[in-house]
Amino acid sequence: MPTSLSIRRRIAAILVTLAAAALPFVLILPIVVHESQRQLAGEARVTAAVLRRQLENILLRAQDVTQRLTPSLRRPCGEVLNLLRQLGSLQPYFRSLLLVRDDIVYCSSIYGMPNTPLIALSPQEHVPQGMYVMPVAGTLLVPDRPAVMVSLGLRDGYGVVAFLDAQYLYDLKLAAARDGVYDVDILLGRHDMPLLDAGERQRGARMPEPDTQQSKSAMFPVQVRVTPLDAQRDAVRAHVWRGYAAFLVLASILCGYGAYRLYGWRVSIPGEIRKGMRQRQFHLVYQPVIDMSTGRMSGVEALLRWRHPRLGNVRPDLFIAAAEEHHVIGDLTRHMFELAANDLAELDLPPGSHLGVNVSGAHMVSDRFVADVDALLSRVRRHDGVILVLEVTERHPLPDTPALRAHMSELRERGVRWALDDFGTGHRSLSYLQKLHAHFLKIDRAFVSTAGTEAVGNVVLDTIIGLAQQLGLAMIAEGIETETQEAYLRDKGVHFAQGYLFARPMPPRELAAWRAARDHAGPPGTPQVLPAPTTV
Numbered sequence: 318m319p320t321s322l323s324i325r326r327r328i329a330a331i332l333v334t335l336a337a338a339a340l341p342f343v344l345i346l347p348i349v350v351h352e353s354q355r356q357l358a359g360e361a362r363v364t365a366a367v368l369r370r371q372l373e374n375i376l377l378r379a380q381d382v383t384q385r386l387t388p389s390l391r392r393p394c395g396e397v398l399n400l401l402r403q404l405g406s407l408q409p410y411f412r413s414l415l416l417v418r419d420d421i422v423y424c425s426s427i428y429g430m431p432n433t434p435l436i437a438l439s440p441q442e443h444v445p446q447g448m449y450v451m452p453v454a455g456t457l458l459v460p461d462r463p464a465v466m467v468s469l470g471l472r473d474g475y476g477v478v479a480f481l482d483a484q485y486l487y488d489l490k491l492a493a494a495r496d497g498v499y500d501v502d503i504l505l506g507r508h509d510m511p512l513l514d515a516g517e518r519q520r521g522a523r524m525p526e527p528d529t530q531q532s533k534s535a536m537f538p539v540q541v542r543v544t545p546l547d548a549q550r551d552a553v554r555a556h557v558w559r560g561y562a563a564f565l566v567l568a569s570i571l572c573g574y575g576a577y578r579l580y581g582w583r584v585s586i587p588g589e590i591r592k593g594m595r596q597r598q599f600h601l602v603y604q605p606v607i608d609m610s611t612g613r614m615s616g617v618e619a620l621l622r623w624r625h626p627r628l629g630n631v632r633p634d635l636f637i638a639a640a641e642e643h644h645v646i647g648d649l650t651r652h653m654f655e656l657a658a659n660d661l662a663e664l665d666l667p668p669g670s671h672l673g674v675n676v677s678g679a680h681m682v683s684d685r686f687v688a689d690v691d692a693l694l695s696r697v698r699r700h701d702g703v704i705l706v707l708e709v710t711e712r713h714p715l716p717d718t719p720a721l722r723a724h725m726s727e728l729r730e731r732g733v734r735w736a737l738d739d740f741g742t743g744h745r746s747l748s749y750l751q752k753l754h755a756h757f758l759k760i761d762r763a764f765v766s767t768a769g770t771e772a773v774g775n776v777v778l779d780t781i782i783g784l785a786q787q788l789g790l791a792m793i794a795e796g797i798e799t800e801t802q803e804a805y806l807r808d809k810g811v812h813f814a815q816g817y818l819f820a821r822p823m824p825p826r827e828l829a830a831w832r833a834a835r836d837h838a839g840p841p842g843t844p845q846v847l848p849a850p851t852t853v
Contacts, residue, residue, distance in 0.1 A: 671734070705733050760778065
């Protein structure tokens with residue numbers, strides 16, 4: 318069985334370590350996706366803008382030529398044919414230039430003076446007014462190669478028509494696509510008709526994808542759409558992953574190592590606590606409890622501390638909660654009783670003082686609890702007048718069992734007093750008072766911090782004080798840090814106080830020196846006599 322448990326723990330440790338090591342990759346994934354999308358969009362946007370500017374330059378040249386030829390519309394073809402042929406042959410990009418009257422081509426840089434309808438020489442049968450751009454599948458002489466028709470109409474059916482060889486645009490499109498990195502679509506005209514590839518007769522514009530970038534011309538009815546292909550998406554993501562590689566490897570190692578150490582600590586914490594007790598890693602510090610009426614120390618609260626050789630000072634809320642969870646709280650409390658008993662001589666508490674120690678509900682119901690307290694009580698009684706006070710917190714549920722009530726009653730008869738710690742922070746304050754038959758009520762620092770303010774907590778504080786006074790309970794205010802809080806609580810009739818305003822928790826030797834110095838410098842008086850046990 319132990320071997321099987323050990324194997325399961327090793328497997329669990331490996332799984333936890335691997336999960337923690339994978340955590341940086343999971344957390345960085347949204348960043349990688351966002352960054353890769355940003356880079357893809359940026360590169361595609363630049364590509365679309367560059368291609369759109371090049372297309373504008375070509376169309377600007379076509380616009381310039383058509384504007385130069387508009388005065389020729391008033392002259393016979395014979396007078397302007399040489400100019401028409403000169404512009405068509407010497408200017409780049411042009412396949413042919415036409416002069417049109419009433420949609421009849423009366424002069425052509427290729428055919429001379431054909432006097433034929435426009436539809437006979439091109440797919441377009443009409444010259445609209447204004448600037449007009451439209452892709453066509455081919456022309457009469459070159460029917461299998463796309464072209465772009467650019468016309469400038471002074472009025473309907475009357476204007477200049479230029480046919481641009483689409484091979485120039487197609488070459489630009491191929492260059493922008495970068496050997497299959499992008500899918501590039503050039504849309505022309507008012508109806509966004511796509512520039513056809515060689516061999517295509519007709520098709521519609523491709524639907525844009527979520528990462529398609531568009532660049533639309535403000536001068537011409539031209540639009541460029543650039544969509545990254547899957548290969549480019551994968552390449553950019555791989556590039557971004559490589560950029561984070563060093564960080565991810567380091568973060569993965571650190572997370573895996575941290576999880577392994579933390580899991581190992583959680584699994585081995587009962588053994589660590591027992592080892593700590595054997596090696597005397599635990600020690601007690603004592604915080605003075607001050608008599609509010611005299612300003613003198615009336616007792617101390619013992620607080621357990623753990624100085625681990627590797628982890629340093631472990632927080633009490635962590636190791637005490639772990640001890641309860643792993644059912645070693647009884648052993649730890651017995652060890653604390655032993656430490657407190659050994660410190661009594663050095664503490665040298667005066668008669669009438671009390672020694673407060675914390676106990677847990679899990680330990681209180683155990684069969685050994687009364688014997689454990691008896692062992693400490695016998696040592697306490699060797700110091701005349703010192704009273705043992707067991708503090709039970711309200712933060713954790715207290716088992717309501719006959720054994721617990723019997724233990725408390727038996728110890729109460731032996732002179733042990735009970736205090737309800739952290740009063741008001743739980744959900745069963747009144748039931749705890751009835752169950753404990755407490756002698757002391759310790760007001761939690763959360764309410765003490767509101768003393769003398771207009772906060773809601775101050776109303777609760779006054780209610781707690783009034784309840785304690787009606788029940789005849791001595792009150793101890795925890796966590797006093799200002800003189801304003803001290804004065805308010807003293808005026809309200811609170812008997813005892815502890816907090817950083819008076820002293821921090823300290824080892825027994827320092828406490829004895831502190832008490833001697835305070836008693837020497839403070840006002841004369843004696844500790845307030847503790848009230849007799851009260852049944853609530």
